[in-house]
Amino acid sequence: MGDLKKLSAKIRLEVCKMLKHRGFGHLGGSLSIVETLSVLYGDVMKINPLNPNWEGRDWFVLSKGHAGPALYATLAVKEYFPVEMLNTLNDNSTRIPSHPDRLKTPGVDVTTGSLGQGISLAVGIAKSFRMSQKSNRVYSIVGDGECNEGQVWEAFQFAAHHRLSNLIIFIDENHKQLDGPTKDIVNPFDIKEKLEAFGFVVKRVKGNDESEIKKAVLEMFEVQDKACCIILDTVKGQGIEYFETLADNHHIRFSGESEFQLDLAIEKLKQELESEGRLCNLF
């Protein structure tokens, strides 16, 4: 197991434990971005967990804010805050509310949750760095269901027009949204073709493959004057077979079989990491 695979397993484990503790949450869309977060926070992003507001850092905007638990798990594993804090998800007066809040959580750069708004904030941040000729990069993950929002396309136009190659937009194409398959709700057609028509450089990768994701990011670093998008081919509930195939897997209230399967997944992930002999100090 490579380092990034291990990091992904740790993040996935913490997401599961967090939602198990809470009893419910956005499991599907959190798990589909685990490998991407692993690549970003484990490799390509310039960060300083001891000083989350470090001026030289790269910024991350989770436009699909309902995947907050995945971001919190990543930040905890990267030691932005104690991992015990993950058990406070959605508690009264918690520092980790369901959707990311920059005023509450160390390491959260931008407040998101109302779909479509995060990507506008991200293009603004990227444009600002351009204006100031700063080298900070911006990364943002947009949901495929989120692309129903008109504001997303306003922001994409802006990124393309201003050739914001310092911003890498990921679209988490997990093919499902709250009410069902994206193609049945509002057909997204071919997102890659659409983005290319908007003037983007677009790569499509397997969203559960860290090395593919990293390779795509490094390729985007070579782009000088065009907007960049990486489409992540993923599934909701990624990495846990039962949840991948569960029909209603956007937001799960765990009980009976789903709780049993979550427990199994937690044990399996723990064993995987233990068998590596490099248990993180998180459990």
Place this chain on the structure above:
Amino acid sequence: MQFILAEKQQPKELRAVYQETLMELMKENVNVVVCDADLVNASGTTKLFETYPDRCINMGISEANMIGASCGMSLTGKIPFVHTFAPFATRRAFDQLYLSGGYQQANIRIFGSDPGFWALHNGGTHTSVEDLALTRAIPQLTVIAPADAVQFKWVLNNTVNWYGMYYFRCARKAVPDIYSDASVFEIGRGNVLYEGSDIAIFAIGEMIAEAIKAREILKVYGLSTAVIDMFTVKPLDEDLVKTVSKGKKVVITAENHSKIGGLGSAVAEVLAENPIKAPLIRVAIQDHFGEVGTQDYLKDKFGLNAEAIVNGALRALDISVSM
């Protein structure tokens, strides 16, 4: 705070004030950024875009993205001044103002131009009679209705140095001068322009001039009228509302906005929560949409003039006498 009333009328277009003031601010502060949504010609900021092309952004006709991206820029230290017509700055991009702006504690200034009847021949689709109601409902957002060119300039020059979300609503065209150049104001404090013992008129924007006219007419009836500029609609100067209203025979509010949710509502809230017995008359647009028309036609149609204020006062006084 020290303001001086204007002696001569040399009204200046407020969009000219916007451009000239921002030209200075952009020169002094490299973090000032100007954004517009395909209304650069309308807001009169063409010279800014020519002089500072790297810090002026025409966002195109995409107000939601303009508010969101501007908030994003502010998180990295920029100070965006954002303009579009009042309905598009507020009604259309409300959730962006609320979440990307207010909830996130971003730092932008929004100039929503041509509120109320100022939409003129753009008509009902471009008329905002609810922008104050909407912006007042966003926690911690400061809502300002500049009275004239002098005050608008002061507001722009001062708020640039403060962190937070600010909404300015006023016409692009010239409005009557109220203040002399040397006037100094304070956000959150109303200005008593004229003292009076019988009636208090709390007014904003272009309705201040109408209130002053009404004051003269009411003198004929032997009535002494105070006129107060409540340019900061939020946070409202509640102490001043209480102090001035106490003992008055009638309190009047005057605004180029719906009677629902604007200055009249804000003053009513203060009066209702305090032992002040004066009847309240809200001179405002009734629960109606806008329409096309000239300024005189629309002011008459909506009842936004000195006559409406006087009639309201007399009506209220008759009622109060009969009680």
